[in-house]
Amino acid sequence: MADTGKGQAVTIGGHRLTLTNLDKVLYPETGTTKAEVIAYYSAIAPFLIPHARNRPATRKRWVHGVGTADDPGQVFFQKNLDDSTPEWVNRVTIQHSDHSNDYPLVNNEATLVWLAQIAALEVHVPQWRVDAQGRPKNPDRLVIDLDPGEGAGLAHCVEVAKLAREILRDMGLDPVPVTSGSKGIHLYAVLDGTQTSDEVSEVAHELARAIEADHPDLAVSDMKKSLRSGKVLVDWSQNSAAKTTVCPYSLRGRARPTVAVPRTWRELSSTSLRQLELDEVLERMKKRADPLAEAESGVADESGIGDHGRTARGGGRDSEGGHGGAESGSAGSAGHDRLAVYRSKRDASKTPEPVPEAPASGSVPDGSPRASHGSSFVIQRHDARALHYDFRLERDGVLVSWALPKGPPDDPAKNHLAVQTEDHPLDYGGFEGTIPRGEYGAGTVEIWDTGTFDLEKWREGKEVIATLHGQPSGGLGGEPRKFALIHTGKGDDGKQWLIHLMQEQPGEVSTGAGTAKGRGRSAGAGGGRVAKGAEGGTGAAAASELVSGRLTRTRSVPRPKPMLATLGSEDDIDDEHDYAFEMKWDGIRALAEVDGNRVRLFTRNANDVSGAYPEVVEALAASGSAGAGADAGSDAGKLLLDGEIVALDRRGRPRFGLLQPRMGLVKARDIEAARAKTPVSYMVFDVLSRDGESLVSREYEERRAVLGEIMAGLSGGVVHFPPSFTGDLADAIESSRALGLEGVMAKRRDSGYSVGRRSRAWIKIKHHRTQEVVIGGWRPGKGRRGGQVGSLLLGLPENGSLRYVGRVGTGFSDREVQRITERLASLARKTSPFDDVPALDAADAHWVTPKLVGEVEFAEWTDTRRLRQPSWRGWRPDKTPDEVRAETAWTQGA
Structure with a gap:
C-alpha cells in the first residue's frame, strides 16, 4: 500500500474511510509502517473482534510512533470519542461517577482499521459487555494479569500461571493463557455472567493472596513496586468494572510490534516461549484456531449494539447455506x-x-430464548x-x-x-x-x-x-x-x-454495492396488498445477481485491488526489449472473481458492479473452463482476472463516452435497457490467481502464458484476450493510433503483479492528455441553456484543499446538460470549496459539495496551472475525490 501523501480512500464492510501517511514508521526499531499496522489489524479482525465485541474500548495512541525501551515516545490514553470520529463507528455512552464518556465498540473490521489509521496501537477493553440498550452487564470473564517485577521474567510468570490454573480448575474454571505482548502473561477464564464485577474482583483477590501465601518468594499480590523485585505480581484488579485489559490480538506500543496472543498450555511449557510479533501472529493464525475462542464457544452473548450505539439489538452471526x-x-x-x-x-x-x-432435557433453562x-x-x-x-x-x-x-x-x-x-x-x-x-x-x-x-x-x-x-x-x-x-x-x-x-x-x-437514496414519498397508499406479478427482478441483471459467486478471500484478507500504472512517455523506456506492450483500453478497470458459474466484478475501489454488467458475468459464468462442476469447497477452477470493461463503437473501437450510460445503474430494468442499447466487452490482460494459487509473484511473461491457457476457453464474444507486443515500442504506438485507441501500456517482462500499488513496472503512454477532476461548482449557460449548467468548475485536491484548475463547457449534449444540472442540484452549498477561484469565474457560480469526479481531455497545462481547452469526457463513478491527482508528467511541462 503506497503512501501517495494525499490519502487512500477504502471501503470496508460498506463503511468508507481515508487512510493517510501510510509510509509513516510507527515502530522505528523494526521499520514497521502504518500501512503494515493497518494490514495487520485488517487481517486479524476475525480473531480480535469476538473478544472486543460490545465492550467499550479505551485506546492508547502513539501519533508520532513508539520510541525506544528508554524513551517510549509520546503516548496518551483516549476514552471519549472526538468530533472527527466517523459517524458509522458503533458507540455507547457510559456514565461515570461525575461524567459520561462516549466509547467506541470495536464490532467490525472497519472500526479496527480506523483505530489503526489514528495510530491507536493498543485496544483495551473491560471484562463486561453492554446490552442492547447500552447498559453494562455482569462480567463474562475473569482476568489475572501476571506481571514480572525487576529481576523476574517470563519463565517466572509461567510458574505462577500453572499455580493459578490449579486453583481455578478446582473452582470449575479452565483458564487460557495469553502472552501479553509486554512482559508477562494474562489468564482468562470464562464466566456465566451471574456474578457482579465486585464479586469477581473479590474472588480474584483471594486467588492472588492464596498464591502469595503459598509461594511468597515467587508471587506478590500487593501493587507496591517496592515489594515486587524478583517476583511476579498477581494483579487481580483488572476485574474491577472500572478497569480494562489489553484486548487479545491487540498490538502493544513497545519498541517492537509485539502482540497479546492467546496460547496453549503446551506452548507455555516450552523453554523457548517468548512474546510474538505481528508477522508471526498472522502466520500463526493461518494454521491455528484461537484457544480463547474455543474456551468461549459455549457462551452466548445476547447483547448487541447497532451502528452509533443505538438500541438496536445486535451481536451474532449467520449461516444458512441456501x-x-x-x-x-x-x-x-x-x-x-x-x-x-x-x-x-x-x-x-x-x-x-x-x-x-442447548436446554437440559425436559426443561427450558437459562440457555434457551x-x-x-x-x-x-x-x-x-x-x-x-x-x-x-x-x-x-x-x-x-x-x-x-x-x-x-x-x-x-x-x-x-x-x-x-x-x-x-x-x-x-x-x-x-x-x-x-x-x-x-x-x-x-x-x-x-x-x-x-x-x-x-x-x-x-x-x-x-x-x-x-x-x-x-x-x-x-x-x-x-x-x-x-x-x-x-x-x-x-x-x-x-x-x-x-x-x-x-x-x-x-x-x-x-x-x-447490490450501491447506496440507497430517497427521492421523496410517492402519493400511493400501499396498504397491506401485494403488487401483482411474479417475484420480480427477471431478466439478465437478476440472473447475473443469482450467479454471483463466493469471494476468493476470507474476512481476514482484504479484497485485492488492481496494480496501477505510472503515467510516462517514450523517454521512460530505456530498453524496449525489457518490455511488453499492450493497447490501453478506454474503459473501467475491473477484477473478475470466477468460481465455476459464480462470478463477481469489482472496480479498483472494490465496489461490486456485477449487476451492472450482466453480459460479462454471464459470459464468464457460461464457460466450462471457468471451473463449473468443481467439487464444493474446492479451489479447482477458481480465477481472479484483471481487465477493462469497455463499450465499443460501430468500428469496434472503445469509447469512454459510450460507457457513461452504463455507469451507476442499479435497477434491473434500467440495466437491461442500457445493455440492449450499449453492450460492453471485457478485455482481460492479467491473472492474479488460478485454482486458488496466487500468481502475483510470478513474472509478467509467466502470468501471460497461464492467462493464454485460461482464455483459450473464455475468449470470444464478450470476453477478449488482447495480444501483447514485444521489442518495438514505435510499432505498438503506431498500431494504437491507427486503431483509434487511447495509448499504450508498457509492462516490464520480468515484473510481478504489485497488488493495489502504483508501479513504474507498468508505464502508460497516452496519445491525448486527459485529467480526472473534482467538480466544485458550475456556471449557468446562456440562451437555451439559461438556468442550466453552462460550464463546470474543476479542481484537484492539493495539501488538504481543492485547487481550482479551470472550467469546462464543451463536450456535453443537451440531454447530458439536463442530467448534470439535476445531479448537482442535490449537492448545492453556499460557499466555494476552492481556495483560489478567480473573481470572474466566481461571479455567477453555483457551488456544490465536491463529491463527484469527472474526466476531461485538454490541450496542455498553462503557466498558471490551469487546463487549456478542456473538453468533457464523462463521469468517473469508479473514482473518489481522494484518488484524484495531477498527472506529474503533464504538470512538469507547464
Whole structure:
C-alpha cells in the first residue's frame, strides 16, 4: 500500500474511510509502517473482534510512533470519542461517577482499521459487555494479569500461571493463557455472567493472596513496586468494572510490534516461549484456531449494539447455506426450544457463529430464548452457495429469519421471493465473518443494514408488516422502509413467502454495492396488498445477481485491488526489449472473481458492479473452463482476472463516452435497457490467481502464458484476450493510433503483479492528455441553456484543499446538460470549496459539495496551472475525490 501523501480512500464492510501517511514508521526499531499496522489489524479482525465485541474500548495512541525501551515516545490514553470520529463507528455512552464518556465498540473490521489509521496501537477493553440498550452487564470473564517485577521474567510468570490454573480448575474454571505482548502473561477464564464485577474482583483477590501465601518468594499480590523485585505480581484488579485489559490480538506500543496472543498450555511449557510479533501472529493464525475462542464457544452473548450505539439489538452471526430446508420455531410457543433446529445444523467448535447451549432435557433453562419485547432487525449479505440476503426480525427472544435470493425489493411493483429459515439467536444480529468450508452455510456474512423496526402487523405464519429504521450508512440508505411479508401457501414445506416494498416508500434501494437514496414519498397508499406479478427482478441483471459467486478471500484478507500504472512517455523506456506492450483500453478497470458459474466484478475501489454488467458475468459464468462442476469447497477452477470493461463503437473501437450510460445503474430494468442499447466487452490482460494459487509473484511473461491457457476457453464474444507486443515500442504506438485507441501500456517482462500499488513496472503512454477532476461548482449557460449548467468548475485536491484548475463547457449534449444540472442540484452549498477561484469565474457560480469526479481531455497545462481547452469526457463513478491527482508528467511541462 503506497503512501501517495494525499490519502487512500477504502471501503470496508460498506463503511468508507481515508487512510493517510501510510509510509509513516510507527515502530522505528523494526521499520514497521502504518500501512503494515493497518494490514495487520485488517487481517486479524476475525480473531480480535469476538473478544472486543460490545465492550467499550479505551485506546492508547502513539501519533508520532513508539520510541525506544528508554524513551517510549509520546503516548496518551483516549476514552471519549472526538468530533472527527466517523459517524458509522458503533458507540455507547457510559456514565461515570461525575461524567459520561462516549466509547467506541470495536464490532467490525472497519472500526479496527480506523483505530489503526489514528495510530491507536493498543485496544483495551473491560471484562463486561453492554446490552442492547447500552447498559453494562455482569462480567463474562475473569482476568489475572501476571506481571514480572525487576529481576523476574517470563519463565517466572509461567510458574505462577500453572499455580493459578490449579486453583481455578478446582473452582470449575479452565483458564487460557495469553502472552501479553509486554512482559508477562494474562489468564482468562470464562464466566456465566451471574456474578457482579465486585464479586469477581473479590474472588480474584483471594486467588492472588492464596498464591502469595503459598509461594511468597515467587508471587506478590500487593501493587507496591517496592515489594515486587524478583517476583511476579498477581494483579487481580483488572476485574474491577472500572478497569480494562489489553484486548487479545491487540498490538502493544513497545519498541517492537509485539502482540497479546492467546496460547496453549503446551506452548507455555516450552523453554523457548517468548512474546510474538505481528508477522508471526498472522502466520500463526493461518494454521491455528484461537484457544480463547474455543474456551468461549459455549457462551452466548445476547447483547448487541447497532451502528452509533443505538438500541438496536445486535451481536451474532449467520449461516444458512441456501434458501430453504430449515424449520422455524413457532412464535409464542411456551416451553419450546426455538433454537433446536439452529443448533442441529452447527458445530460450535468449528463455526464462528454464536451457538447457545442447548436446554437440559425436559426443561427450558437459562440457555434457551425467553420472550422479549425488543424490536431489532438485521439484513445480512451472505455469500454461500449462491449470493443471497438474510432478513431477520426480533420476535419472542429469537430472530425470525427469511432468506431473500434477490435481496430486498427496490420497486413496489415487483415482489421478491422470501424463504423462511430456522430461527436464529439474538446475538446473530451483529455477526460478520466467514463460515468455514464444509460447515452449514459456508461463506462470507456481512451486515448490510441493521436497526429497529415498528411493527404494524404480525399474523403468525401468514403476514408480517414492519417499518425498518436502518443506519445512515446501511443498504436501506437511512430512510424508513416498510416491508410486507406474505405467506404464499405454496410449496410442500410451507416456507415460501413473498416480500413486498410498501408503495408509500421514499426513493429506491440498491441491493447490490450501491447506496440507497430517497427521492421523496410517492402519493400511493400501499396498504397491506401485494403488487401483482411474479417475484420480480427477471431478466439478465437478476440472473447475473443469482450467479454471483463466493469471494476468493476470507474476512481476514482484504479484497485485492488492481496494480496501477505510472503515467510516462517514450523517454521512460530505456530498453524496449525489457518490455511488453499492450493497447490501453478506454474503459473501467475491473477484477473478475470466477468460481465455476459464480462470478463477481469489482472496480479498483472494490465496489461490486456485477449487476451492472450482466453480459460479462454471464459470459464468464457460461464457460466450462471457468471451473463449473468443481467439487464444493474446492479451489479447482477458481480465477481472479484483471481487465477493462469497455463499450465499443460501430468500428469496434472503445469509447469512454459510450460507457457513461452504463455507469451507476442499479435497477434491473434500467440495466437491461442500457445493455440492449450499449453492450460492453471485457478485455482481460492479467491473472492474479488460478485454482486458488496466487500468481502475483510470478513474472509478467509467466502470468501471460497461464492467462493464454485460461482464455483459450473464455475468449470470444464478450470476453477478449488482447495480444501483447514485444521489442518495438514505435510499432505498438503506431498500431494504437491507427486503431483509434487511447495509448499504450508498457509492462516490464520480468515484473510481478504489485497488488493495489502504483508501479513504474507498468508505464502508460497516452496519445491525448486527459485529467480526472473534482467538480466544485458550475456556471449557468446562456440562451437555451439559461438556468442550466453552462460550464463546470474543476479542481484537484492539493495539501488538504481543492485547487481550482479551470472550467469546462464543451463536450456535453443537451440531454447530458439536463442530467448534470439535476445531479448537482442535490449537492448545492453556499460557499466555494476552492481556495483560489478567480473573481470572474466566481461571479455567477453555483457551488456544490465536491463529491463527484469527472474526466476531461485538454490541450496542455498553462503557466498558471490551469487546463487549456478542456473538453468533457464523462463521469468517473469508479473514482473518489481522494484518488484524484495531477498527472506529474503533464504538470512538469507547464
